[in-house]
Amino acid sequence: MSLRPDTTGLAPVAAVETVATARSTSPRLRLVRRLLRKRGTVLAIAFLMLVAIAAIFGTAVAPHDPNAQDILNSNDVPSWSHPFGTDDLGRDILSRLIVGARISVRISLQTVLLAGLIALPIGLVSGYIGGRLDNLLMRIVDAMLAFPPLVLAIAVAGLLGKGVGNVALAITIVMVPGFARLVRASTLAVKEETFVEASRSIGTRTRRILSHRILPNVRSPLIVGMSLAFGAAILAEAGLSFLGLSQQPPNASWGNMLRRAYDHSLYTHPWQLWFPGAVIALMVLAYNTLGDALRDALSASQWVPTRDHHRKPWQAWNVLQAWQQRQRKTRRGLTAVTRIEVPAAPDPAPLLAVEHLSLEFDTEQGRVRVVDDVSFSVASGEVLGLVGESGSGKTVTSLAIMRLLGSPPARIAEGAVYFEGRDLFALSFDEMRAIRGAELSMVFQDPMTSLNPAYTIGDQLREALRLHEHVDRATARARAREMLDLVQIPAPEQRLHEYPHQLSGGMRQRVMLAIALMCRPKLLIADEPTTALDVTIQAQMLDLLRSLQRELDLSVIFVTHDLGVVADICDRVAVMYSGQIVEQGTVGEVFTRPQQPYTEGLLAAMPQTGRAGDALYVIPGQVPHPRAWPGGCRFHPRCAYVIDACRSERVSLTAGPNGAAGPTPHDVRCLRSGELDLRGSQ
Amino acid sequence: MTAITSAGPALLETRQVRKLFPIERGLRRRVHGHVRAVDGVDLVVPRATTVGLVGESGSGKSTLGRLVLRLIEPTSGQVCFEGNDITTLHGRELRELRRNFQIVFQDPYSSFDATATMLDSLREPMRAHLELDAAQQTARAAELLEIVGMSPEYLTRYPYELSGGQLQRAGVARALTVDPKLLILDEPVSSLDVSTQAQVINLFAQLQDRLHVAMLFIAHDLSIVRHVSERIAVMYLGRIVEDGPAAAVYDQPKHPYTEALLSAIPVPNPVRQRERRRIILEGDIPSPANPPAGCRFHTRCPYVLDVCRAEDPPPFLTPDGTTVFCHLHTSGPQLEGASIGDLRTGDRSAQ
Numbered sequence A: 001m002s003l004r005p006d007t008t009g010l011a012p013v014a015a016v017e018t019v020a021t022a023r024s025t026s027p028r029l030r031l032v033r034r035l036l037r038k039r040g041t042v043l044a045i046a047f048l049m050l051v052a053i054a055a056i057f058g059t060a061v062a063p064h065d066p067n068a069q070d071i072l073n074s075n076d077v078p079s080w081s082h083p084f085g086t087d088d089l090g091r092d093i094l095s096r097l098i099v100g101a102r103i104s105v106r107i108s109l110q111t112v113l114l115a116g117l118i119a120l121p122i123g124l125v126s127g128y129i130g131g132r133l134d135n136l137l138m139r140i141v142d143a144m145l146a147f148p149p150l151v152l153a154i155a156v157a158g159l160l161g162k163g164v165g166n167v168a169l170a171i172t173i174v175m176v177p178g179f180a181r182l183v184r185a186s187t188l189a190v191k192e193e194t195f196v197e198a199s200r201s202i203g204t205r206t207r208r209i210l211s212h213r214i215l216p217n218v219r220s221p222l223i224v225g226m227s228l229a230f231g232a233a234i235l236a237e238a239g240l241s242f243l244g245l246s247q248q249p250p251n252a253s254w255g256n257m258l259r260r261a262y263d264h265s266l267y268t269h270p271w272q273l274w275f276p277g278a279v280i281a282l283m284v285l286a287y288n289t290l291g292d293a294l295r296d297a298l299s300a301s302q303w304v305p306t307r308d309h310h311r312k313p314w315q316a317w318n319v320l321q322a323w324q325q326r327q328r329k330t331r332r333g334l335t336a337v338t339r340i341e342v343p344a345a346p347d348p349a350p351l352l353a354v355e356h357l358s359l360e361f362d363t364e365q366g367r368v369r370v371v372d373d374v375s376f377s378v379a380s381g382e383v384l385g386l387v388g389e390s391g392s393g394k395t396v397t398s399l400a401i402m403r404l405l406g407s408p409p410a411r412i413a414e415g416a417v418y419f420e421g422r423d424l425f426a427l428s429f430d431e432m433r434a435i436r437g438a439e440l441s442m443v444f445q446d447p448m449t450s451l452n453p454a455y456t457i458g459d460q461l462r463e464a465l466r467l468h469e470h471v472d473r474a475t476a477r478a479r480a481r482e483m484l485d486l487v488q489i490p491a492p493e494q495r496l497h498e499y500p501h502q503l504s505g506g507m508r509q510r511v512m513l514a515i516a517l518m519c520r521p522k523l524l525i526a527d528e529p530t531t532a533l534d535v536t537i538q539a540q541m542l543d544l545l546r547s548l549q550r551e552l553d554l555s556v557i558f559v560t561h562d563l564g565v566v567a568d569i570c571d572r573v574a575v576m577y578s579g580q581i582v583e584q585g586t587v588g589e590v591f592t593r594p595q596q597p598y599t600e601g602l603l604a605a606m607p608q609t610g611r612a613g614d615a616l617y618v619i620p621g622q623v624p625h626p627r628a629w630p631g632g633c634r635f636h637p638r639c640a641y642v643i644d645a646c647r648s649e650r651v652s653l654t655a656g657p658n659g660a661a662g663p664t665p666h667d668v669r670c671l672r673s674g675e676l677d678l679r680g681s682q
Numbered sequence B: 001m002t003a004i005t006s007a008g009p010a011l012l013e014t015r016q017v018r019k020l021f022p023i024e025r026g027l028r029r030r031v032h033g034h035v036r037a038v039d040g041v042d043l044v045v046p047r048a049t050t051v052g053l054v055g056e057s058g059s060g061k062s063t064l065g066r067l068v069l070r071l072i073e074p075t076s077g078q079v080c081f082e083g084n085d086i087t088t089l090h091g092r093e094l095r096e097l098r099r100n101f102q103i104v105f106q107d108p109y110s111s112f113d114a115t116a117t118m119l120d121s122l123r124e125p126m127r128a129h130l131e132l133d134a135a136q137q138t139a140r141a142a143e144l145l146e147i148v149g150m151s152p153e154y155l156t157r158y159p160y161e162l163s164g165g166q167l168q169r170a171g172v173a174r175a176l177t178v179d180p181k182l183l184i185l186d187e188p189v190s191s192l193d194v195s196t197q198a199q200v201i202n203l204f205a206q207l208q209d210r211l212h213v214a215m216l217f218i219a220h221d222l223s224i225v226r227h228v229s230e231r232i233a234v235m236y237l238g239r240i241v242e243d244g245p246a247a248a249v250y251d252q253p254k255h256p257y258t259e260a261l262l263s264a265i266p267v268p269n270p271v272r273q274r275e276r277r278r279i280i281l282e283g284d285i286p287s288p289a290n291p292p293a294g295c296r297f298h299t300r301c302p303y304v305l306d307v308c309r310a311e312d313p314p315p316f317l318t319p320d321g322t323t324v325f326c327h328l329h330t331s332g333p334q335l336e337g338a339s340i341g342d343l344r345t346g347d348r349s350a351q
Helices: A027-035 A039-060 A093-129 A131-145 A149-160 A164-191 A194-202 A206-242 A254-265 A271-303 A313-325 A394-401 A429-435 A457-466 A473-486 A505-517 A535-552 A563-569 A587-592 A597-605 A644-648 A657-661 B061-068 B091-097 B118-129 B134-147 B152-156 B164-176 B194-211 B222-226 B246-251 B256-264 B270-275 B306-310 B341-350
Strands: A352-363 A366-378 A383-387 A410-419 A440-443 A523-527 A555-560 A572-577 A580-586 B012-025 B030-045 B050-054 B076-081 B101-104 B182-186 B214-219 B231-236 B239-245 B315-317 B323-325
Touching (some): A093 A131, A093 A164, A093 A206, A093 A254, A149 A164, A366 A383, A366 A394, A366 A580, A394 A410, A473 A505, A535 B256, A555 A563, A572 A597, B050 B061, B050 B222, B061 B182, B061 B214, B101 B164, B118 B134, B164 B194, B194 B214, B214 B222, B222 B231, B222 B246, B231 B246, B231 B256, B239 B246, B239 B256
Parallel strands (some): B182 B214
Antiparallel strands (some): A352 A366, A352 A410, A572 A580, B012 B076
16 A cells, blocks of 8 residues: 655654653563552462472472371371371371462462463453444343352362362363453443444454553453452362362362361371361462452552542542542541741731642652642632643642542642631641531532432532531521522522432523532632633623622632633733742732733634634643753743743743732743743733 | 535535434333434535534534544445445445544543553554555654654553643544544544644644645634634534534524634633623533424524524525524525624614
């Protein structure tokens, strides 16, 4: 197939960007590191290796011949020559355990691997192709799962006859259905991923999609499922061996050693049961510990550095946090404060003053500062826009005010937040809880996940009120109705009895707003409240917010990336970049006469701004990751007006040339703010 | 039939294409009605032209994109590629055809397999359609990355090592691998940040100039498609309500819904934004399982007439080449192709 001539040798249409960061460690190496982090896992691996040596070398490492009888020394207690003692025929128990390991290891490996291998194509085909084939395969699997596994294994082993090989086959057959279901379930999930749709639209054959796209992605859950099944296989073999179906005497297996001790020495020499019993228990424990560790490591490696890594940073940190919680005790419900100095409250005190706030995260790769010396204030009845792109720190700043970020990993490293003169960072959990939702309230981006699907709208509204005020049911009900009326929800009486899924996205967001306003807060923090909505619904929501804000004389911090929304609803705006405020002032001042090149770039890059047909203004490069903030001015690698000083000098937020003279302050973080003539939106 | 006058045969044309998703209930999965996701759409994408397809969630725009790609089967109607009906193709023929269409998805993260390197993902279309050896494949992949402005060093990277904007550009590179004649862009910039969004939009404009590939740009934001589209089609509840030259649709909307969509986009200038006359639509978009009778927009339309509740509006071709489905042009004020905005100015002078 020849390539179309005009594509080959074509000059790049965009400036080629070079690789910014060094290649990170390979996923496999990271997995191993994660596995070895826990002491239990290391012990389990060590024990399994010991058993593996016994299984491989067998009689060569056994101190005695495992089948040599010595009637004179029967039922010996442990001694130097027989560390675990001897059985009723005088055979060395340690040697028999070592030889018996081979059976256990062989059966567990053979059955689990074989069952996995059989189940994999069944699950893949069943899940991916679906339809009648899926129905048929799954009904067979269901029928097999309806029998208790051990009973089924006994039946199969009974049918096939005694012997190790037949027992292995029986256990394999019993294991296949479970694995097949596991693979099918994972396949169903992966099948819905966009990259599979991409492969289909490219024209890739089904066989190749299954082997190259689905298989690598269902591998991890199958590996985990298999590693957890090893223990079950050992137990099943021991059980069948105990019943005399597996390894035949005089050859040793852990199960038939248990049986012999049970028959001959249960009351006279009970310790003969302890050793095989303990080895079986330890082996199962070791397998399961390894399986659990593998699951944790695989799921962590899938989530922490992968997809969410470059999305909103706190999502990745949430996962990381969940992962770290198992290792360290978490401080319940409040972001930890580790500041050394407490900045003084401003005088006169506004409703809310954020003073020199710095926020850090403790991540796997070390400490990362995500918010750096942020100060702003919100006056009573004022709407402040907090704008920035993802990674700018705007959302974590708003969450830090409420102290909603979990610790670890989040930590307030410096600063204070004064709400009506009270330092929120000095409050206890109970004091903070009394303020949250009552005086300081929050609305989030996604109204579906913020509402509890199991409760009615009325329940959730009433709960918000009864947490903070002692009111009787009738009053709570009346207030709930009144609030739904206030946020202009039609037929409020009926809505009170409905569940979140019965409402549209716009209605749900109105309900969220009603819940947030239930206790008549003084300050509302709205985190991208209209981003998930359609534009026509967003327009309704902005109108509602504006009228409510005026009616209730509410102060609002409006966190958003949309400068158009800020222009619509905010009085003042603070623009954030790389954890710092780079410009703040009244919206009119900042948007029409920006003093900071980043603000100018953001305004120019909005598709509403440029003329049709013209190329959009582009800020070159990417928002840097908090771990890789450049020195000097953090915007300098992307700035069109950069001079040498920008690369080295620390730039502070100062009163801009307009702000100093004008009636309202306009602060700018730029060395050249006085000399540049930047374009605002027209 | 939409009357579009363009020289030469259309690259892509849908004829009354329809997709109904059955609503199943109960143990026996009896069908209780249908979600009318796409309900009789005529759309034309001429050769080497970009058509913007705009609508809110639930309008059926993404379903239409997938129908065109044959990722889902239409319930009725035809999808024609270069004049040939492709709705009946299967197996090998369908795979061959897919060379000509490629898609770029909304979420750049989920559209790449997290377990595969960029090189592996870029090679996938070559394996399916081009006979190249391994070295040629690598060279081609590197060249493609350069076309979209990325260093070939990224070939060895995994998706999680790239940012959203970089991944989206890699997605474009993957789509360009087999020199498609049509690119379907399904909300390609809506998950990106403002500064990255502009980079990707400009990339599309440049690609079209250089490669002469046709594009169907699906988006919910009219201001985004305006920058790259020659024509814009606006969808509401499974139907196209207005379809015309980009400038005409953007500057002189003929359908009340288009006008409302335009007025709902906030402008980043506080003075202008607050002075602007805005049309705030009442209520939500109705359920596509039970669309209103007559004109589907009548439940939210500020200019609704009696005829709108009963009769489906017929297509009306305006002098500037726009096809609009609205009774206002033939009944009531009889706009006859004038902009909806003229109704507003009429209001104002009356006050």
